[in-house]
Amino acid sequence: xxxxLHGYFRSSAAYRVRIALNLKGLGxxxxxVHLRAGEQDAPGYLALNPQxxxxxxxxxGQTITQxxxxxxxxxxxxxxxxxxxxxxxxxxxxxxxxxAVVCCDIHPIGNLRVLNYIQGPLGQDEAAMIxxxxxxxxxxxxxxxxxxxxxxxxxxxCHGDAPGLADACLVPQVFNAQRHALDLSPYPxxxxxxxxxxxxxxxxxAHPSRQPDAQ
Amino acid sequence: xxxxLHGYFRSSAAYRVRIALNLKGLGxxxxxVHLRAGEQDAPGYLALNPQxxxxxxxxxGQTITQxxxxxxxxxxxxxxxxxxxxxxxxxxxxxxxxxAVVCCDIHPIGNLRVLNYIQGPLGQDEAAMIxxxxxxxxxxxxxxxxxxxxxxxxxxxCHGDAPGLADACLVPQVFNAQRHALDLSPYPxxxxxxxxxxxxxxxxxAHPSRQPDAQ
Numbered sequence: 001x002x003x004x005l006h007g008y009f010r011s012s013a014a015y016r017v018r019i020a021l022n023l024k025g026l027g028x029x030x031x032x033v034h035l036r037a038g039e040q041d042a043p044g045y046l047a048l049n050p051q052x053x054x055x056x057x058x059x060x061g062q063t064i065t066q067x068x069x070x071x072x073x074x075x076x077x078x079x080x081x082x083x084x085x086x087x088x089x090x091x092x093x094x095x096x097x098x099x100a101v102v103c104c105d106i107h108p109i110g111n112l113r114v115l116n117y118i119q120g121p122l123g124q125d126e127a128a129m130i131x132x133x134x135x136x137x138x139x140x141x142x143x144x145x146x147x148x149x150x151x152x153x154x155x156x157x158c159h160g161d162a163p164g165l166a167d168a169c170l171v172p173q174v175f176n177a178q179r180h181a182l183d184l185s186p187y188p189x190x191x192x193x194x195x196x197x198x199x200x201x202x203x204x205x206a207h208p209s210r211q212p213d214a215q
Numbered sequence: 216x217x218x219x220l221h222g223y224f225r226s227s228a229a230y231r232v233r234i235a236l237n238l239k240g241l242g243x244x245x246x247x248v249h250l251r252a253g254e255q256d257a258p259g260y261l262a263l264n265p266q267x268x269x270x271x272x273x274x275x276g277q278t279i280t281q282x283x284x285x286x287x288x289x290x291x292x293x294x295x296x297x298x299x300x301x302x303x304x305x306x307x308x309x310x311x312x313x314x315a316v317v318c319c320d321i322h323p324i325g326n327l328r329v330l331n332y333i334q335g336p337l338g339q340d341e342a343a344m345i346x347x348x349x350x351x352x353x354x355x356x357x358x359x360x361x362x363x364x365x366x367x368x369x370x371x372x373c374h375g376d377a378p379g380l381a382d383a384c385l386v387p388q389v390f391n392a393q394r395h396a397l398d399l400s401p402y403p404x405x406x407x408x409x410x411x412x413x414x415x416x417x418x419x420x421a422h423p424s425r426q427p428d429a430q
Contacts, residue, residue, distance in 0.1 A: 050361035051316060062305055066319070068283075069311035076304040089291040090277055096284035101266060104281070104319050109329060117350070122337060135332070146265035 003028035004058040006048065008035045009211035012107055013067040014055040015172035018206035020071045023163060024081040028057075032213035035112060068103050071165050084165040095159045098147060098166035102173045106140035110176065130180045137177050141187045144170070148189040156196050163197055171197045175208065218243035219273040221263065223250045224426035227322055228282040229270040230387035233421035235286045238378060239296040243272075247428035250327060283318050286380050299380040310374045313362060313381035317388045321355035325391065345395045352392050356402045359385070363404040371411050378412055386412045390423065 003021070005028050007014030021028050033039045033054050040052045049056045049065045057064045059077065064070050075084045085092050108114070110133045118124045118132055148154045158166035174194045177184065184191045197203045208214055218236070220243050222229030236243050248254045248269050255267045264271045264280045272279045274292065279285050290299045300307050323329070325348045333339045333347055363369045373381035389409045392399065399406045412418045423429055 050365070051320065051355075051358040053320070059305075064305070064308045064312065066312040066315035068315050068319070069308045072311055073304055073308040076307065089288055090274075090279070092291065093279045093284045093288040096287055097279065097281040100281035100283050100318075103315075104283070104323050105266065105268070108319050108323050113354075114324060117347070118337075121346070122333075122339060122343065124337060128337065131336070132332070139328075140266075143266040150265070 002058075002060060004031060005029070006031050006033050006045070006056040006058070007054050007211075008033050009208040009214040011035065011054045012172040012176055013053070013103075015175065015206060015208060016067045016103075016168045017055045017057060017070050018211075019168040019171060019203055020074055020084055020165070022202035022206050023084065023168065024074055024078055026074065026078060026081065030212060032211075034213070068099065068169075071099075071168060075165070082162075084168065086159060086164070091153065091159065094151065094153055095164060095166045098144065098158050099169040101140050101144050101147070102169040105143075106136055106173055107176070109136045134177075134180055134182050137173070137182055138186075140173075141177070141190055145187040145189055148193070154189065154193075157193055163200065163203070167193065167197050167203075170194065171203055217273075217275060219246060220244070221246050221248050221260070221271040221273070222269050222426075223248050224423040224429040226250065226269045227387040227391055228268070228318075230390065230421060230423060231282045231318075231383045232270045232272060232285050233426075234383040234386060234418055235289055235299055235380070237417035237421050238299060238383065239289055239293055241289065241293060241296065245427060247426075249428070282384075283314065286314075286383060290380070297377075299383065301374060301379070306368065306374065309366065309368055310379060310381045313359065313373050314384040316355050316359050316362070317384040321351055321388055322391070324351045349392075349395055349397050352388070352397055353401075355388075356392070356397075356405055360402045360404055363408070369404065369408075372408055378415065378418070382408065382412050382418075385409065386418055 003026055005017060007030060033045055039045060040054060046052055048063055051065065055067055055070065057070045064073050071084055085095055115129055118129050148158065153159050155161040157163045158170060171194055218241055220232060222245060248260055254260060255269060261267055263278055266280065270282055270285065272285045279288050286299055300310055330344055333344050363373065368374050370376040372378045373385060386409055
């Protein structure tokens, strides 16, 4: 087994994959793609991932892109380690829906390339950009909080008492929320789960500040 | 079995689920949530889906939200009908990555609520809104086209010669691209696959224009 992760310390999607790899106890080599320097648009990286986004995971010479696809892959290709998803179809659907609120409906709208468009072609100032960024997190966190509190499946973590796929997506989004000082107090369940995750070493070592390329 | 789909004729995410249900040969009752009239924010619907988005699928009294989670659920809960995903983990990862380009990195950025924010709080005119909308489709379609042409797994459809999960996501996005007359000629593989899908009755009857709530 030889896993290589092309990522960036502050990329939320790469952070998800670091958490998942750690949860499953899979060692990996970390390669940095410097997003602010535009390394994701270099021909060599585009040959690996035509989207020009991180992360990309290499497993035995095969490239896998898109963080959600990578998380699912890790659970299917390495089924004998800690499971990121529960067994029953309805429970799996719940975990995937929680993850999708973050990965589809919050994160892409606040991604670096989108913020660049807001400030570039749309000519918005930094205050408008931050308002935009936090608006979509609040919309998503409001829904997530309701989904977590209204469901008996929620435990110490997003689903049950073991961390999994939804937690691997939630924690990096809370990190993002803190970048522009979003008030977490309207989301006590999210905050509780985030703290439970942060207390675990597997989450702590995946934190952006702990990565070799952190600035 | 009793499946009920809360959707809206023009919702790209609901359209995905209609295609998947048809591909799997699963009958369902269709209930319309009128997005332009704001029915997604009515308390009754929010109790079903706190996100206030369509689709929501009800299966035997249980609610499942988020289109990608619904598609995965259908394949797991009804494994004996047409499979939306291949068997091998690496192939499944490829299909999920193709789907995620659409569902994470194109569609949410051009969703109705985002366009409303662009024209409302950000004060942009319709031309700027359409430029935004088409910009993210072009970025995503450019990557998708590269991912499809560079990979031997692509067949008559996104993966192999049977339609599946990635096609169910791609076709509604091509429909969206046509709303503001995006030129498809730079994406010949996407166009070819889209036409192959449209020629199938299971895709045709899922088209927005064929829904009871079409206007």
